[in-house]
Amino acid sequence: MSRESYKTALIVGTGSGLSASLTRLLSRQGMRVAVAARDTDKLKPLLEETGAAAFAADASDAQAVAGLFDAVQQRIGDPDVVIFNASARLRGPLADLNPAEVQRVLAVSAFGGFLVGQQAAKRMLAKKRGAILFTGASASVKGYARSAPFAMGKFALRGLAQSMARELSPQGIHVAHVVIDGQIREAGREDPPAKPDSTLDPDAIAQSYLDLLRQPRSAWSWEIELRPWVETF
Numbered sequence: 001m002s003r004e005s006y007k008t009a010l011i012v013g014t015g016s017g018l019s020a021s022l023t024r025l026l027s028r029q030g031m032r033v034a035v036a037a038r039d040t041d042k043l044k045p046l047l048e049e050t051g052a053a054a055f056a057a058d059a060s061d062a063q064a065v066a067g068l069f070d071a072v073q074q075r076i077g078d079p080d081v082v083i084f085n086a087s088a089r090l091r092g093p094l095a096d097l098n099p100a101e102v103q104r105v106l107a108v109s110a111f112g113g114f115l116v117g118q119q120a121a122k123r124m125l126a127k128k129r130g131a132i133l134f135t136g137a138s139a140s141v142k143g144y145a146r147s148a149p150f151a152m153g154k155f156a157l158r159g160l161a162q163s164m165a166r167e168l169s170p171q172g173i174h175v176a177h178v179v180i181d182g183q184i185r186e187a188g189r190e191d192p193p194a195k196p197d198s199t200l201d202p203d204a205i206a207q208s209y210l211d212l213l214r215q216p217r218s219a220w221s222w223e224i225e226l227r228p229w230v231e232t233f
Contacts, residue, residue, distance in 0.1 A: 005030075006031060006080035007031060007032065007080055008031060008032045008033075008034070008070055008079045009026050009031050009032070009033045010033075010035075010068075010081070010083070011023060011034070011035050011081045011083045011085060012036045012038045012056075012068075012082070012083065012084050013085040013086025013112075014035035014036060015037065015042070015186070016042070016083065017164040017186065017202050018085060018135065018184060018202045018205055018206065019085045019186055020046050021095050021206040022048055022206045022209060023035055024049070024203075024206075025203070025209075025210055027050040027051065027052060027208065028115075031081070032076040033050065033052040033053070034053045034054075034072045034076055035047075035053070035054050036054070036055045036056070036068055037056065038056065038057070040055070040056045045113055052143045053072075053075050053076060055068055055071055055075075055153075056060075056114035056170060059112035060091040060104075060107035060108045061112075061115075061179050064196050065115040065119055066115055066119060068188070069119040069120075078127075079130075079133045079211060080129070080130050080131065081133070082117075082130070082133070083133045083134075083135070083209065084113050084117065084134045085134070086108055086109070086113075086116075087106075087109045087137070087148050087150075087153065087154070088104060088105040088149075088150075088153070090104075091146050091147055092146055094126045094146075094148055097149065101149075102148075102149045102199065103223060105149040105150065106152060106153050108157070109150070109153025109154060109156070110157055110160070112161055113134055113156075113157045113161075114160055115130055117160060121164070121168060124168075125168075126211075127173035130173045130174070131175075131176045131213055132164065132168075132174070132212050133164060133176050133177075133178060134153055134160070134177045134178070136151075136159045136161075136177050136179045136213060137180050138181045138182070139155075140177070144188075147229060149166075157183070158177055161176070161177035162174060162177070165177075168221075169222070174213075174217070175222065176212050176220070177222065177223045178205075178208070178212070178226065179224070180200060180226055180227075181227040182228050182231045183199045183200065183230060184202055184205070185201050185202060187208075195230055197228055197229060197230075198228050198230045200227070200228055205226055212224065
């Protein structure tokens with residue numbers, strides 16, 4: 001990986017899909033991995049498989065996020081890699097949306113990204129090294145009808161990542177945003193025989209994250225887009 005091998009990672013917003021694939025892959029690379037979610041009970045099989053450490057935390061709560069980083073530091077050390085994978089969705093006609101629910105979506109997807117990114121940066125700046133990766137979506141670059149809150153959150157997260165990359169990259173911290181432009185494959189839902197590989201394999205996405213972490217600093221990407229071969233632009 002760039003300059004020195006990263007040794008510790010924190011994945012915020014962990015579930016059974018992409019985050020689980022990232023946990024497995026980074027663990028196989030010899031990294032100590034911490035995972036955070038509101039409900040950690042669902043992560044027990046993943047923890048048994050990978051040996052990752054689990055922490056319960058609300059990514060939209062400033063005190064909880066600060067406490068999360070303190071707890072991770074005490075358990076495995078300050079993370080060299082932080083991946084923000086938390087998000088919230090709310091669909092419906094614009095005129096019918098509940099403002100309180102919209103606020104909740106933005107608190108998780110955008111404000112949560114800021115809180116996690118800020119805590120990661122504070123610790124990495126002292127060492128002048130590290131990587132902070134943000135998971136985006138198609139909605140990061142194009143808003144869909146009846147999905148305004150999700151687009152608002154993801155657009156904001158992309159702007160945060162770009163701003164952080166411009167500020168922190170010259171200080172040795174690799175910040176990148178990954179646009180997942182398509183549906184991520186889920187267990188029990190196979191691709192149609194007529195369209196194999198028409199959804200994004202979470203293991204393949206995880207490999208792209210690892211490739212980002214391995215980029216030499218003379219050619220860092222601040223953003224990449226991933227889509228299956230059948231996905232239109």
